[in-house]
Amino acid sequence: MLIDWFTIVAQIINFLILVFLLNRFLYKPIVKTIKARQQEIENRWQDAEKEKKSAKNEANSYQKKQQELEEKKQEIMIQAQTKADEKYDNLVEEARQDVEQKRKTWDESLEREKAQFFDRFQEKIMQQIYKITGHVLGDLANASLEQQIINQFIHRLENLSEKERENLANSLNTTDNGLIIRSHFEISPESRNRLLSSLQQTHIYQGDNVQFMTNSDLICGIELQASDYKIAWNLKDYVEALEI
Template sequence: MLIDWFTVIAQIINFLILVFLLWRFLYKPIVQTMDKRQQQLETRWQNAREEREKARQEAEEYRQKQRQLQEEREEILAQTRERAEQKRHELIRQVRQNVERLEAEWKQAIAREQDSFLDNLQQQMREQTVAIARRVLQDLADVELEQQVVSLFLDRLHQLSESEREQLVQSSSDSQLEVVIRSSFDLSESLRQKIIDTLEKEQITHQDNVQFTTASDLICGIQLLVGNYEIAWNIDEYLQNLERQFAQNFSH
């Protein structure tokens, strides 16, 4: 069998032309379309991965912020509890101090009231004791007691020191006032004369310069006044000493 090389070559050329045409007008567009589709898919896939990564990062940031907020919340709660505890202790301390202060003030007030009551009671006891003694001495005053009082007063005149005597004589001679003899009772003539005789004997004054008067403020006593000078014997002095002694004893 003879081969028609012209026909073979023509068929080969036709086949090549067909292949070229297929590649040019069919395969190449399909490949390009597939490449473009592949690229689009890859782009979408990349975008999806990026979106997923972005979502993951956002979720991680959200969780981190949640943890941070939780930590801040716990820290704030801890600080709040600590401040509340400190405030509670401070309030308790202030209340305790106020209670202790009020208790101390109350005790001091009670003590002051007790001291005031005792002081008033002691003062009343002293005053009543001295008042009773004064009344008793006033009620017991008689002629014999009056004579004894005058004798004690004259003894005091006799016992004056030189300086006291000179001061008394000077006051009597310089003063325009009389020598006043004050007594808690009305002196008899004999007792008055006895006093005048003693004053003249001691060269203190003379009879015409002596004035006698009674004084209710004296208790069984006699007082000599000349100018600003005074000599006295008075049971009230003993009662005042007694009252001072009472006050000292009660104060201890």
């Protein structure tokens, strides 16, 4: 059997041409299309992963923000509660202080009114005692109450302590106004002379600068003043001593 080399070579050439053509126009486009498709799928997968990661990050960020908002909310609520408590405490304290101040003011006002009432009451009592005593002494001793007060005050001057004499002398040295004698009643000229004579005889005051004045507050009493120093005798002192 003879081999037809020409035919074999021609078939080989045809096969190679066919392979080239298939590779050129069929296989390569298919492979290229497959690779392009695979790349597209890969790109989409990567994009999907990126979106997934981004979504997860956003979710984490949202969750974190939610947590921060919740914490902030709790903090604001705590601050608001604290401020409300402080405001309440301040209002309670202000109310307590206001009540305390009003109570104190009321107590002070009550004390003043009570003191004024007792002062007026005491003054009325002493005025009544003054009148009654004057009538009693006039009836029993044939002497007026004023005269008895003068006598008692002269006796007081005659029995001054050394300390009282010293204080009186020091006060006289600090003033040029002399002596002032005050009484609840008008002292008669005769009684004035008796008082002046007593001052000279006891060496309390040898001058003649002596002023006689009346003072309604000296109920049933009389006082001698030199500058800021006083020597007095009155019923009010006895009443206050009884109160003590």
